[in-house]
Amino acid sequence: MADFDLSANFIPSLHKPASLLPIARHRQNLLYLIETFPVTIVVGQTGSGKTTQIPQYLEQAGWCSDGKVIAVTQPRRVAATTVAVRVAEEVGCEVGKEVGYSIRFEDVTSAATRIKFLTDGLLLREALVDPLLSRYSVIMVDEAHERSLSTDVLLGVLKKILKRRPNDLRIIISSATLQAEDFLRFFMGDEDSQPKSNALSLDELISQGSSGPIDDGFGGKTGRIISLEGRMYPVDVLYLESPAENYVDKAVQTVFDIHTKEPDGDILVFLTGREEIDTAVQAISERAANLHPRAQQIMPLPLYAGLSTEQQMYIFEEAPENTRKVIFSTNIAEASITIDGILYVVDTGFVKLRAYNPLTGIETLTATPISKASATQRAGRAGRTKPGKCFRLYTEASYQALSEATIPEIQRSNLAPVILQLKALGIDNIARFDFITSPPAELVIRALELLYSLGALDDYAKLTKPLGTRMAELAVEPMMAKTLLSAPSFGCLSEILTIAAMTSLGGNVFFHHDGEKKKMETARRKFAVEEGDHITLLNVYQAFITKGQKGSKFCHDNFLNFKAMTRAVSIRAQLKRYLERFGLSVDETLSSNPNLQKPLTVGGKDKGEQIRRCLTSGFFAHAAKMQPDGTFRNVAGGTVLHAHPSSLMFNRKADWVIFHEVMETGTKTFIRDVTKIEKRWLVEYAPDFYKIS
DNA sequence: GAGCACTGC
Helix, strand or coil: CCCCCCCCCEEEECCCCCCCCCHHHHHHHHHHHHHHCCEEEEEECCCCCHHHHHHHHHHHCCCCCCCCEEEEEECCHHHHHHHHHHHHHHHCCCECCCEEEEECCEEECCCCCCEEEEEHHHHHHHHHHCCCCCCEEEEEECCHHHCCHHHHHHHHHHHHHHHHCCCCCEEEEEECCCCHHHHHHHHCCCCCCCCCCCCCCHHHHEEEHHHCCCCCCCCCCCEEEEEECCCCCCEEEEEECCCCCCHHHHHHHHHHHHHHHCCCCEEEEECCCHHHHHHHHHHHHHHHCCCCCCCCEEEEEEECCCCCHHHHHHHHCCCCCCEEEEEEECCHHHHCCCCCCEEEEEECCEEEEEEEECCCCEEEEEEEECCHHHHHHHHHCCCCCCCEEEEEEEEHHHHHHCCCCCCCHHHCCCCHHHHHHHHHCCCCCHHHCCCCCCCCHHHHHHHHHHHHHCCCECCCCCECCCHHHHHHHCCCCHHHHHHHHHHHHHCCHHHHHHHHHHHCCCCCCECCCCCCHHHHHHHHHCCCCCCEHHHHHHHHHHHHHHHHCCCCHHHHHCCECHHHHHHHHHHHHHHHHHHHHCCCCCCHHHHHCCCCCCCCEECCEEHHHHHHHHHHHHHCCCEEEECCCCCEEECCCCCEEEECCCCHHHCCCCCEEEEEEEEEECCEEEEEEEEEECHHHHHHHCCCCCCCC
């Protein structure tokens, strides 16, 4: 490109321009494929209109005529709601009438609803009640290429359902990348799963526009792949000639090069986390001060999930005159948040990924090289409004060495919740369940062991009744589910309900603006108790419902996250409904003690102790002992654990503790939500797990 | 002294 003189050490490489044909051209072909085959794989770029148009085509073609519903699943709640709103507008109805959505805590559907958007996790929940998902004539799984845990489980369940409903159910899998063949092969089943030796190439398999579907061997009677063009502009991709030593420095340098040498247009930089982003924003601010006052200015903005919605909104605002916006973002901008007006993407080539170590039971969070699919997705963010450029801060050889796609979550997660859910759906033999990608055996074994030790599974790995079935129905992780279900016998169900709701907020309870860290600490101390974090969280909730629920002032004064607290109220109410359905009554009078910082006694027993005993009955696998140096060791003794700085145990003395969560980041392993217990309780509540020594 | 992104009738 003639105007490219940014820096000699970038090598240009052209991206294939996408045409701008609308999806309407494919309408007849799409309907033909969906009518003819049980499974249709739709490969559609961003802006192809697949999510909004396909459900409408289906509805108009009569797929809802006998009162059936079209379901479209999304991996994220926001996507389900925003797409529903847009489609309702196009159809010309109110949301919740012909077009609706359903996400946890928000069911905006009615008897009139024909097109329903929902999260894939929620559709899986529906399968617990209606195992064949019989109210749906078509189920479209959107964004399947993201391969989230729920999407993968749902795909396996849908394949099973399809065998029972071969004639009246249609499945559409929509995916942005060319993993289409994998999805189709997955659904092809046993008869025709072996592609014939004369199998056609992928290009031939894809049914192109008006040329009509090809009736070759691949896909057999199962399905076809159709490709839709997106409304994307070409993006020039440029690589480094030699690797960068420090990608944060290199990113800052590249941003300045773009700023001084390239035409107007905002910049999006992909980094891995908050710390890097803050560093980069700081560096840009400092260097921006040296810009000539009359030269174009530069405005750095951070973007990560930990920011409040208000702070995230800044990135959508138009920059002041004569100012270029540069957004430093985590992976959140790769799929979850779309920003218009980006002409330049700077891709450092890294992402922080979660993984679960089945040997230690510890989750890790580490910066990892991205996949080619990710790199393509990131580059595409530069071509949404006009032709753009993507600067990859790695060499073309490094790019070639990247894996094709990110390892799906099902291969790197704690599978205890997944397996519990599958068992509840009547899938007993996990080893023979048809996963699109099988999880490693070690992960499955570890999960089965944990579920067995919690009493959710019997000696034959069958779900126990009622404990196992009830645990599966509760929307909390297995250890917390067990804690909740044993709470009645400790006389502290109301309190454990609150603790379950608060811990599921995931550390978002306290919240502070810049420079108010100390004040936040002081505020937190007001709720703190000797026993640890769990009862402290209980106190926070109690104070919130008695003083703070009506307005956000109480939260503001106490450095609490109002949105998170409101969510805790919803979660608690939902969990309570489940427990009452199980016939467990929740006595709320006991929990209204105004001063939990004083030891509570109920019926001669110390309430705080009952709560801690109850927590031990569910979290015995998460036990640790404090060492003289203030760190913790797990029971096996091998792993050094640190109390997370947000924990009360960060600077207090303890002996034995249980914790809600453990995660390794960088070089340290942190435990969060930590509560003191007695060693003998471990043996008392988990005699099989802790052999008496 | 500090955690990527999601999610559950």
